[in-house]
Amino acid sequence: MKIGDLARHAGCTTETVRFYEKEGLLPAADRAANNYRSYGARHLERLRFVRNCRALDMTHEEIHQLLALMETAGADCGGVNELLDAHIQHVDLRIAELLQLKQQLDALRQRCQQQQGVDACGILLGLAEMEASARPERHTHLG
Amino acid sequence: MKIGDLARHAGCTTETVRFYEKEGLLPAADRAANNYRSYGARHLERLRFVRNCRALDMTHEEIHQLLALMETAGADCGGVNELLDAHIQHVDLRIAELLQLKQQLDALRQRCQQQQGVDACGILLGLAEMEASARPERHTHLG
DNA sequence: AAACACCTTGTAGCAACTTCAAGGTCAAGC
DNA sequence: GCTTGACCTTGAAGTTGCTACAAGGTGTTT
Numbered sequence: 001m002k003i004g005d006l007a008r009h010a011g012c013t014t015e016t017v018r019f020y021e022k023e024g025l026l027p028a029a030d031r032a033a034n035n036y037r038s039y040g041a042r043h044l045e046r047l048r049f050v051r052n053c054r055a056l057d058m059t060h061e062e063i064h065q066l067l068a069l070m071e072t073a074g075a076d077c078g079g080v081n082e083l084l085d086a087h088i089q090h091v092d093l094r095i096a097e098l099l100q101l102k103q104q105l106d107a108l109r110q111r112c113q114q115q116q117g118v119d120a121c122g123i124l125l126g127l128a129e130m131e132a133s134a135r136p137e138r139h140t141h142l143g
Numbered sequence: 144m145k146i147g148d149l150a151r152h153a154g155c156t157t158e159t160v161r162f163y164e165k166e167g168l169l170p171a172a173d174r175a176a177n178n179y180r181s182y183g184a185r186h187l188e189r190l191r192f193v194r195n196c197r198a199l200d201m202t203h204e205e206i207h208q209l210l211a212l213m214e215t216a217g218a219d220c221g222g223v224n225e226l227l228d229a230h231i232q233h234v235d236l237r238i239a240e241l242l243q244l245k246q247q248l249d250a251l252r253q254r255c256q257q258q259q260g261v262d263a264c265g266i267l268l269g270l271a272e273m274e275a276s277a278r279p280e281r282h283t284h285l286g
Numbered sequence: 287a288a289a290c291a292c293c294t295t296g297t298a299g300c301a302a303c304t305t306c307a308a309g310g311t312c313a314a315g316c
Numbered sequence: 317g318c319t320t321g322a323c324c325t326t327g328a329a330g331t332t333g334c335t336a337c338a339a340g341g342t343g344t345t346t
Contacts, residue, residue, distance in 0.1 A: 004292065011275065014293085019334060034342060036293055045271065055275035056251075057244060060333075066270075070261055077264035081255055084266055088248045091241055098238045098285070101200060105231045108199075112224055118213055121220035123227055127209075128188065132154065132198035141332080142241070143286015143301095147323065157324085162303060177311060179324055203302070284301080286332095 001039040003029075010047040017047065023060055025050050025067070058087055059141050090140035144182040146172075153190045160190065166203055168193050168210070201230055202284050233283040 007014045017037075020026045026046060029037035053063045062083060069079045111122025118124060150157045160180075163169045169190060172180035196206045205226060212222045254265030261267060 002293075013335080015335065016333090018295095023333090034293080036342080048275075049271055052270050052273040052275045054333085055273070056248060066267075070267060072261070075261050076258040077255060077261045077267065078258040080261065080264055080266050081252075081258070084248070084252055088245070088252060091245050091248060095238065095241045095245065098234055098241065102231070102234050102238065105199060105227070105234060109224075109227055109231065112220060115219040115221040115224070118215070118218050118220045118223065121223055123223050124209075124213060124220065127195050128192055130191075130195040130198070132191070132195045141286075143284075145324075156304080158304065159302090161326095166302090177324080179311085197302090 001044070003037045003039070006039045006044060006047060009044055010051055012047075012051060020047070020050060025060060025063060056087070057091070057142060062087060090142055094140045094142040144187070146180045146182070149182045149187060149190065152187055153194055155190075155194060163190070163193060168203060168206060199230070200234070200285055205230060233285055237283050237285040 001009075003014045003017055007017050010017075017026065021028055026043065029039055029043065032038045049067075050063055053066065058066070065083055066080065069075060069077070069083070108123055108126045111126050144152075146157045146160055150160050153160075160169065164171055169186065172182055172186065175181045192210075193206055196209065201209070208226055209223065212218060212220070212226070251266055251269045254269050256265075
């Protein structure tokens, strides 16, 4: 299987595949005589796994850790559970942040009900007055 | 006021101030005899405005547009309202995406209740089996 | 032989900064 | 006078997860 076939089967682009190889998320492929990358079913499984993790918004670092845990022969999956729990916490946290943000935005939006001169616009006044409590550090990679 | 003072008053770093200047979010500062940047109250107001917008997760582009709208003398604030409405939609969308993600993650987490060999771990099986419906394009800048 | 789709490598770009390197300026302390 | 330390200057590179070239080699079809 050439890189384009692999990519199509996994629903991503060839560039992404090469990028994952560089990142160590996929093992370096075998090369055919013409120097083209050559893949088998195992590679496809692995790539699908990685893409599934990405679909769940895991970082490359999290995926690396997960792969390492999987490949430790005879290990139990406690580490896997912990990793997933931590990831779920990231998501929960980001949801909470965005809900709070939404409240602030709705409140700001309330301050201007009709079109008027920009000098009188409640939204602009609100943006000028706000005291952006030194913005919280990110505890999550989710933007 | 030197750049460090300005930054402290606005709750950001000097690097951020210089970066905003380069981005055109702050006008280029006057220079003192020693070539240090020199700021007044107007600059602080402007920087605070920008930081408040950022605290609401607006992009630099959105902030640029907002500043342009504000500086159009005699304009009404219809554009401001539209911009804010669009931004609120971005946030709503991202919240919806994350809530769906959370559901998927919770379902996956359910698949492994106790520690066991990695070969039997329901989470890893789930990650292998998932069919990552070709991941949706982003309609929002919020990660 | 030319057209076309595919492969190779390497580099640059996105957003919004942060970090680093290498140096200039200024006030205080010995 | 000389050093220490805190501040300032510029410019380049790193972060994350890709995407988009550019410049060229390979392979099949017409």
